[in-house]
Structures are given as C-alpha cells and as structure tokens.
Amino acid sequence: MTTVLSSLSPTRAALGGTAILMACACGAATNSVKLVALAGVGASPTLLHPVFIAIAASLTVYGLWRTSRVSAYLALGAFAVLAVAAALTPPMVMSTKALPWNPSQLAGGGLYLVAAGILVYAFWRAFPSPRPAASAVAMSGAALATGCTCCMVTGAVAGMAATAGANVSLVESSPLLFWAGLTLAAAGLLRLGGLRAALWVPAGGLIVKYGPEVLRLTGDWMVAGVNLRFLPSYLITMAGTGAIMFGFSVAYEAARSRSDTLTWTSFAREEPALG
Numbered sequence: 702m703t704t705v706l707s708s709l710s711p712t713r714a715a716l717g718g719t720a721i722l723m724a725c726a727c728g729a730a731t732n733s734v735k736l737v738a739l740a741g742v743g744a745s746p747t748l749l750h751p752v753f754i755a756i757a758a759s760l761t762v763y764g765l766w767r768t769s770r771v772s773a774y775l776a777l778g779a780f781a782v783l784a785v786a787a788a789l790t791p792p793m794v795m796s797t798k799a800l801p802w803n804p805s806q807l808a809g810g811g812l813y814l815v816a817a818g819i820l821v822y823a824f825w826r827a828f829p830s831p832r833p834a835a836s837a838v839a840m841s842g843a844a845l846a847t848g849c850t851c852c853m854v855t856g857a858v859a860g861m862a863a864t865a866g867a868n869v870s871l872v873e874s875s876p877l878l879f880w881a882g883l884t885l886a887a888a889g890l891l892r893l894g895g896l897r898a899a900l901w902v903p904a905g906g907l908i909v910k911y912g913p914e915v916l917r918l919t920g921d922w923m924v925a926g927v928n929l930r931f932l933p934s935y936l937i938t939m940a941g942t943g944a945i946m947f948g949f950s951v952a953y954e955a956a957r958s959r960s961d962t963l964t965w966t967s968f969a970r971e972e973p974a975l976g
Contacts, residue, residue, distance in 0.1 A: 711763075711766075714767070715761050716764070718756075718757045718761030718763075719946055721760065721939065722757035722761070723847045723945070724909070726753035727851045729931055729934075729935040732927060733931075735926065750852070754780075758776075761780075762776050768827045769827040772824070772826045775823035776819075776823045779816045779817075779820040780816070782815050783812075783813065785812055786812035786816060787809070788809070789809025790809030790810050790812075792851055792852040799860075807861060810858075813856075814858070817845075817854045821837070821840045821841055821844050825840060832892060832893050835889045837889070838892075841889075842881075842889060843949075844882070845878060845885065846879050846880075846881075846882030850878070876910065879909075879910070883906045887899045887902040890902060890948050894953065894955035895955055902945050904944055905945035908944060909937075909938050909941030912937035916933060916937065
C-alpha cells in the first residue's frame, strides 16, 4: 500500500480516494463475500463494505496530508464520523424493507451528512480556487451523489426523506438524488472551469448508471454460484466516478490558468513602459 501511495501525486490520490468513495460498493461487497467463501473464508457484507471505504479513506487522507495537514485532520475526523454513522445506520437498513427508520438510524443518517460536510470543507480548504462559491457548489453536489440508495450519503438522504413522509419511490429510485447531485456538481464546474470541465460530470454519471446495465446484456458470469460479472461492473462504476473527479481536475486547471493570465495581464498594464 505504501508503494502504491508513493507513486501517486497528492491530487491524484485525493481524487482517486473520492472516486472510490463515490462508487456504490454494496453489490461488490455482497458478491465478494460469496467469492471469498469459496476459499473457505467466512465474512459478511458488513465486514467487507468497510474495506472499500478504508481504501478510499487511505488515499484521500494521504493526498490531503501531502497538500494541507489541516485538511487531512479534517478528513480523518470526517471518516471517524462516517464510521459512527455506518454503525448506527449500516447499508442493509437503507432499503424499503427497513423503513421507517428508528431514532438511532435517523441519527446515523444525519451523521452521514455531517461527515460529507466535513469532507467537502477539507477539500475546499486544500484546493482553493479563484471562485470559492463555485467550487463549494461542485463539491457539495458530488457529496450528494456519493453512494446510492443502499449506502452512503445518497442512501442517508433518501432514507431520512422517506421516514419523514416522502414517497418511498425516492428510496427505490436513486437517479433522482444522484442526478440532482451531479447537476449541482456540473453547475459548479461550469462556473469554475467552463463547459469542457462540466461535461465530464454527466459523462461520468452515464457510465456509472448505464455502464453496468449494458454489461447485463452479456448475461450472468456464474462460477461456483458466484456471478463474476460484479467485478467488471464495479470497475465500470469506478471509471464513471473517476471521470467525474477528472472534471474537477480539468476545472481547477482551467481556473488556475485563467487566474494566472489575469494576474499577468494586470501586471503588464501596471508596469511602466521602458525607455
């Protein structure tokens, strides 16, 4: 793990960790349990799902540590809050069968939002931009689109809304919250880095939502009772969230270049002519 981290730039590590965090790992964790069971290893989705989150946390904190120590500490705090949230409201209760939530599960749902808010602030501090409001909107949108209705922030929002009386279809259909979050992210990146940066967001969203569905056309890849199609499906989802994060990279690079150009132009205007 140390060798892998050392080969990554801080920005790539932080964005890569975020991409893993955004990708829904519930299905991958469930099928991984069946896969490791073939080797005689007993586990459960409750044990394996945190492994994916731990990998995301390691990359994110490493990237932020190399960029801003304060942001890294904030991220550590965010993941600690996330762990408490997952203990109170684990992925398996984020379904229509478990609704409405009891008070402790609602508290857990709220803590998912607290963790997301802290992490957004950590990134906002670590990667300042010439347009801080735009970057805050983009990051908040990405946070809302993190996970799906069976886990993480999207699942927490859906579960709390349904418990409060919203239509249960909100929990059964994640595209509503997912696309709402990506719309915010795209709007922020459009303001920050232009159309080229913003277009990466819907492109990544389409890959996340429909890439695995296209793969379904190949049928089930059954081996000893395990559908191995979950492996490429999860990688496709990761590719989609990675594309969304690449949009952030493009936006910040464009904003930085524009800021440098404006600074140089202002300097040239103020510099007295020679001779």
